[in-house]
Amino acid sequence: MKLLPIDTDYLTDILLKLLFTPSPSGYTDRVVHLVCEELERMKVPFQLTRRGAIRASLAGESSEHDRAIVAHIDTLGAMVKGLKDNGRLRLVPVGHWNSRFAEGARCTLLTDSRQHRGTILPMKASGHTFAHEIDEQPGGWDNVELRIDEVVHNLPDLLKLGVRVGDYVAIDTAPEITDTGFINSRHLDDKAGAAVLLAAIEAIMRSGVKLPIDCHPLFTIAEEIGSGASSVLHQDVAEMLTIDNGTSAPGQNSSEFGVTIAMADQTGPFDYHLTRRIIQLCQEFEIPHQRDIFRYYRSDSAAALEAGNDVRTALVTFGIDASHGYERIHLDALESLTQLISIYMQSPALFLRDRYDIGPLTGFPSQPA
Template sequence: MKAIPIDTRYLLDVLFRLLFTPSPSGYTDRVVHLVCEELERMGVPFELTRRGAIRATLKGEARRPNKAVVAHIDTLGAMVKSLKPNGRLQLVPVGHWNARFAEGARCTLFTDIGQHRGTILPLKASGHTFGPEIDNQPGGWEYVEFRIDERVSDLGGLLRLGVHVGDFVAIDTAPEVTGTGFINARHLDDKAGAALLLAATKAVTEHEVALPVDCHPLFTISEEVGSGASAALHQDVAEMLTIDNGTTAPGQNSSEFGVTICMADMGGPFDYHLTRRVIQLCQEFQIPHQRDIFKYYRSDSAAALEAGNDVRTALVTFGVDASHGYERIHQESLESIAELVAVYMQSPPLYARDRYEMGPRAGFPTMPG
């Protein structure tokens, strides 16, 4: 194994292209094509599931046991719940996020025949009309509405525009990179993870490093609604490293710098041995890192296990401030995780025994104690 330089310019470029490609869960075809085009440029073979999850393959010296590295390319969003008599739209969220983060967001509404720009606003949005009532009104998705930027003020006008219940709404990402290396945007969860996975894949292919076993970069399209990596795996995959966001909130040990290794989330502890391998790689290659536990969090790993996949899973995260809101990360964290992923792809499988779904006791590991 050896450290491989990461093309940071490429990482940021592909991150911005991902951010500017709307992909709320259920409306992900465009971003799927974008990732496929990147893999084609690298000469990396891949396959798609029926709905668009991507499984790429980096060939190793042995076919099994395989390993996988996964990031999701779907994001939060909204859908039209009802058409209102005032020509505005009631919404429901796609994925789990609070309506307070939607207030004031600029958006795109996708209908069957076109698209329209608009804004999500609280029901009482005019300070000159409602005064202190603005501050006192309840929060929640039933208290916001979508104002469409068209000459429409009634239900009939919406119908003439071709607006229907179930139309998707994509939230603008509004990205900005500061001179201090901070990246602010919506949907860094998990477009940043997908960008650094592509950057790590590019580094491995360009430097023609030998991999001990096949490694599959995976890009899932339904993590925000719970199913995630339940698809695209196959039975030869014994290890799966998930890339997602970590929460740098009070009471957490996450950081916007380095790699945050999640030891457990609401689905329970991650695989003991694979998690320690990740920690060992960080230590060996002097990659800054810290450990954390997330109480209100699930990822592609949980989806894979709940679907019945007998796979060792670990989770590495980039620290995000204001997760599922207007998020902030630091470029350094993305670079650190990309370096870790490139090294992990070169690492040998944990245990030779793992190439079998079922086997004898011989070769089964134990824990210190």
């Protein structure tokens, strides 16, 4: 195992490409094509599930014990709940996010035949008209509406335009990378994780290092609505590392710098041995890191286990401020995480016994007494 040089220009370039490709859960075909084109360019073989989850393959010296590394490429968004008599649209969220972060957002309405630009606004949006009533109106998705940039005054105008209940709304990401290394954007969860995984693959392919076991980079398309890595795994995968965001907020130990290793989330602790292997790799290769626990959080790992996969899982994250809102991360965390992922790809299998679905006690690990 060795530290590989990370191409940060590629890392930020592919991150921006991902951020500029709308992919609310359920409307992910375009971003699937983008990731597949990147894998083809790097000559990495891959397969797709029926709905578009991607399973790539990096061949190792042994195929008896496979590992997977997963990031999700779907994001939050919204759908049209109803067409209003004033020519505006009622919305419901896709994924779990607060309507206060939608207020003022520029977005794209995706109908069956066309795209329309628009803005999500609170019901009372004009200070010159409503004065203090603006501050007194309640929040919630029932109290916002989508104003589209078309000549529409009523319900018949909307129907003529082809707008229908169930149309998707993709929220503008508006990314900005500052001279100080901060990256501000919507949907860094988990486009930044996907960029990290692609950058780690790029480093492996460019360096030509040999992997000890087969590694499957996975890109899932429904994590924000709960199903995540439930259908893209196969029984040959014994250990899976998930890449997602860590919440750097009061009461949390996550950071926008270095790697944040999750010890547990709302679904329970992550695998003891795989998590300690990740900590050991950070210590051995002097990758800055910290540990955290997330109380209101789940990831691709939970979806994989709930679907019945008997796989060891761990979660590594980039610290993100204002998750599911106006998000911010730092390039330092993405570089550290890419280094860790490329090292993990080079590491030996956690336990040789894990190559069997079920077996004897021999070779089964033991935790410290």
